[in-house]
Amino acid sequence: MKKIILIVFCSLSFFCFGAKININILDTATVESRAIDNILKTIEAPKVSKNVILITNLGAKGDSKTDNKPFFDKAMKQSKAKKGAKIVVPAGVYLINGPIHFVSNTTLELQKDAKIIFGTNEKDYLPAVLTSWEGTLIYNYSPLIYAYQVENVAIIGEGTIDGNGKDGFSQWYDKQKPAQAKTRDMNLKMTPVKERIFGKDSFLRPQLVQFFESKNILIEGVTITNAPFWCVHFLKSENITARKVKFDSQNKNNDGFDIEYSKNVLIDDVDFDNADDNVTIKAGRDREGRETNMPSENIIVRNSRFKGLHAIVIGSEMSSGVRNVFVENSTFAGYCKRALYLKSNADRGGYIKDIYINNVDFGEVEDAIYITSFYKGEGEGHETDIHNLFVNNFKVKKATNAGIVIQGYPTKKVNNIVFSNVKINEAQNAISMTNTENIIFNNVTIGKEEQIPSSKH
Template identity: 70%
Template sequence: MRACALLKTHSIMKLFCLAVLITACFFSCKSPDAKSPSRIEKRDEILKNIIPPKISENRKVLTDFGAKGDSLTNNKPAFDRVLKACKEQNGCRLIVPPGIYLINGPIHLVDNTCLELKKGAKLVFSTNSKDYLPLVPTSWEGTLIYNYSPLIYAYQVKNVAIIGEGIIDGNGKNGFSKWYDLQKPAQQLTRKMNHDGMPVKERLFGEGHYLRPQLIQFFECKNILIEGVTIANSPFWSVHFLKSENITARKVKFDAFNKNNDGFDPEYSKNILIEDIDFNNADDNVAIKAGRDHEGRKTAMSSENIIIRNCRFKGLHGVVIGSEMSAGVQNVFVENCGYGGYCKRGIYLKSNADRGGFIKNIYVNDVEFGDVEDGVFITSFYHGEGKGFETDIRDIFIENLKFKSASHAGLVIQGYPTKKVSNVNFTNVRIDSCVNGISFTNAEHIMFNNVVIGREMEVPTAVK
């Protein structure tokens, strides 16, 4: 009887375990018909959330407020007057007629405002640093601080646009760019404040610190359009999207050759379309960032849902992620882009073990470069610095990518010993001429499909 009871209990337990297993499968296993969305489906879902702001029909002409495009008159007061009127009337379309407009100080944009530069209009900013005081909330190389105002500054505004065929000249070569060799002490101080967690309101820079302001910055803004204008001679980064969302940038031209003259720098920002851009920068064309080190990890606001398409790259690097990306970068699509000239590197993902964070779900499709130093460079050892906060770099999908030549290296992956770069897919990649084809360290699950570096081999010759 005891044996029968034990046998019965054992059978019941087996049936119970089987029932649990079936139930777990029912709730956790995917249906055979279910499938993950394709790259195109993911991209198109993002595009649904990117809608340019509506332009106000309330038209104001800058010269009606005392401005003169004679390259001599200070037009800062005229801009202040017209923008005050725009704010009181809940927005406007501010039209700048042809002419050269000197501005001794920053332009601070307000809600529902479109700055339209007509063909032949040129804004030229002063070189006197005192014109850009008082200090404003901003950031510098991934650390939030108070500093000189960016030359065109939008802070906590919505529905704002900069459009037209005119030129925005930061006059950096004759002004702030001369500070590059003086910035090191303040640069190091920002990093110490970041690592120490000092309250942002106590991070006061400005006079005596030599940190150059950005040319254009949108900080905590929603619904942004920048279209058609030429951006030249920036003192520092050219266009900085900081903690902002729903951004459209198209048909912009860059002519920026000073130190650190990146084109677009999205940081802690999302839902961004960058298309049909002619880059010509002394630094990165697009550099996607997400805060630096301790502050970035604490903020935990990833840069995401970014589409870069139909652009022409020329400058230092084409598309860059990092190195300040401690809150993470994900869902980046680079599509149908070509080149307008030389780039040092084509696709460049850079981090180090001070950063942490992640870089994932990066898609590069149908992109062509000419002559470069390095084709694709993915590194966890940027500047050889850092410890304790390795970056998770994974799920990179590169398809239909071509280079004429790579004078240094074709494909480079440098993972970290304790955090390898993982799941990188190369499909239909061709480098016609290359010194060093492949260099992979601390990398795993790297997949190749139709990759040719150098001359493609044909039918093997037979023994004669």
């Protein structure tokens, strides 16, 4: 096991919210606190309507057999007519053969012991709707819960959303490659979006929950399980609150929250248990992402418990850029392969900057912190600018592979990274850095911390 103890004090200039600030690295906590306060002032959860629609009064049955889609569709129509309503789902198991399409000013409340479970006949999720798949806009099967161009919407309660992915769409994983490659080719050629028609026979799995071009969003309290693809996808949306959500989703690509082209997001007090990433921050893929120019920004993740593949990920589809991300006061609920993972390659372009990690603890991981400009070893001509990452009060019990890895690009080095008060008790390899500039270590211990030296000759 390699060991390293580094103590360095230094100051630097960096950008935060567009203003250049000269600051000693020990003062970043003040800047971080002020920035978080400013973001929180912009985020307000939607108000719940006083109009109540009890789904069972419309004929719905929580018997796990009745197809309740007609009743959920009727409830949404009534909410639209009333200019807002709370749709209440009492205890029971409600089969829904097809998607739920949200309307504005609507809250879906899943009460304790209520579960909605989606049918597995892919035809029920057609016609295709405008959505996104791995960073490229396409027409595809409808997400199971789809909120498109709406505002003031919420999913709340102590119930469960079950995507039934294991017995349904998740079985398509091994069949998706031809259509997946086609989406990427359309992206690079900038094929008109109206011509990007997938759906039938494409085998591109839909997201479980997607908010698209929407604002004033709340998801609170519910348990999310068995997703066919990504669990919750915030796409080109803003003013988002996600709190006290519980994940238990173990299929392939079952990310918890995917935040894409979105801003002003609070993720608070969440329990993660995902077969893939817990929180992934994205901003479009390759040429389409660069030309869209809609960064994901002003994102706070706090007071949460991580378990799954990777805890916090930025990339790899982040071509519009990611900035102003704050992760604080969180810990682990189990194994994560990587605690912090920033990934891009020379096909992406864009930037990752102004990222703050503070007061976060992990148990056993493979790599504690991994930053790479060579994701999958792909790409040329569009290197990503990665700079201004501040990691403070960061602890890991054991890294079976590496403590800190930074892989910049020869023509665009990773720069202005500050590690302060970092302790990794054990690591097979302590630090690996290539193509970097201005990497600062302040009170960093990887391996066993040495004590007072022996006075013996």
